[in-house]
Structures are given as structure tokens and as C-alpha cells.
Amino acid sequence: MKTTIVYFSGTGNTWYVAQEIKTSLQNKGVDAQCYSIENPIFEDDQNLESLITTADNIIFGFPTYASDVPWPMQKFFKRLPQLNSSKDTAVFCTQAFGSGDGALIADKYLKDKGYFIKQTAHFNMSNNFYVPVFIRVFPVGDQEKIRKRNAKATEKVQTFAAKIVSGEQSIIGDNFFGHLIGNVQRGHFDALIKKINNLLIVDHSLCTNCNQCLKFCPEQNITENDSKITINDNCCSCMRCYQLCPVLAINITNKTTDAKKYPRFKGPTKSFKISELTK
């Protein structure tokens, strides 16, 4: 069995789960490969088509944003090739607290193209949205708390991977409350993203012009002019620049300059590197 895993991750949680799924499938004898949608390989439509069509089944993953699909992943879904015959597909999302039907909502991009969602899963990971515009619940906590959360997700991955291998159908959130929670949260999606975009600010007194934010913005929404970083109007709210800026020069209102009150989430593991998100 050949499986292609394709994911988007803003700050590393979805990357972590995607890698764990790959390892679990490989341990079960599956030829599993894992790619970020930001991998340059996908710049070419033919590569995209080949990776999808040569796989027996596909797994898509993304972080839930107000129970919806992040813009970069939405755009990727729209680029997917139309399939001649239906292909088994699994979808997972990572979340901080809950998303109702947050993984299944991907079906609106997939079903008409021949991707048949057979399994969905939600993985509770560290909250990358502990920010002023949002209710400050579910703080990330220390390294040990992150490790425990990751370990629980890894355990859940084993069940998810086993279902994918056996072909057992298993869908989360396809019920009245799942759709209700999802629909209520999605009602805030566009406003939330716009709000974050408007509140992001760069502290130029701290910025060292490392240009990491610019290089790794998934929407190419950050530019530099005369050594000044500008965040433009097309932010997808992935939190990558805000959380991973090495000198905390990117803020969401002045409130987040208090890093004790708003500690940054530096990724799921101690050895995590931002460059993993584009591989």
C-alpha cells in the first residue's frame, strides 16, 4: 500500500502529527511519504498530480481555524487533480480544544473531485492561539505539558493509522452537535482572520532583520523595504511569524510585548525547526 500524506502546519503541531502518522504507517509495512503543501515540489502541477494519482490512498492534515480550513490548505485543495475513480482519503485536523466537524469540513473541497473521506480524526495539541483577541483559555504550559499532549496524540495516531490500513470507516463530528459547533465557530472565521491581520505589529527596535518571517510566511504576506518589515493585508493568521520570531519582534497589539503573560509557542518539540514546515 502506498500512502501520501499532505499537510499544512502554521507552527508545527500538524507537522508533528503528520510525522507520527507516517512512522506508524511505515511500522505497519505501508510505503508512506509525507509532504508539506509548502514543499517546492508542489509548485509544479504535474508533480502534484503524480504524487496524488500514484498513491493508493491520501491523508490530508491541517490545523483547525474556527472549525474551518486554513486559507493555504483551501487553496491547495482547489488545486487538487480531478480523479477518474474514487480514492480512499483520510483527513485529520489538530486543535487546541475542539472543532465539532473540523476535519470533515474538508469534504466540501474533496467530494466532487473523487476523494472519498473514509476516516477523520481530531488531535488535541498545544494552543497556538493564546492571544489577546481570543478568550485566554488553554495556555500551552511548560515543556512537560507539551510533551504529555504530544504523547497522547501519538497514542491516538496508532488507532487512526490502524483504521487507515484496515480500511475501517470512522468519521468524527458527523452529527447534530458536531455540525452545530462547527457552524457556530465558522461563522466567525473571516472576521477573526481579518482582525488578527489588523492587529499584527512589528517592533522595529527589536527586529534584527533575520528575515525568517518573510522567508517562511505561507502567504508571502511579509515584505521588507529599507530594512523595515511590513505585514501586508493577506495574513492567513497561521501565527508562524508571531510565535516563532526569534526576538519576539512581532506582536498582536502591544499587550503581547509582555511575554510572561503571552508566552510564545515555539513548536511541539525542543528540536523543532521552522524549516521543517516547508519540507
Ligand SMILES: Cc1cc2nc3c(=O)[nH]c(=O)nc-3n(C[C@H](O)[C@H](O)[C@H](O)COP(=O)(O)O)c2cc1C
Ligand atoms: C486563527 C486560529 C483559529 C483557531 N481556532 C481554533 C478552534 O476553533 N478550535 C481549536 O480547538 N483550536 C483552534 N486554534 C488552535 C490551533 O488549531 C491548534 O493550536 C493547532 O494545533 C495549531 O497547529 P499548527 O501548529 O500545525 O499550526 C486556532 C488557531 C488559530 C491560529
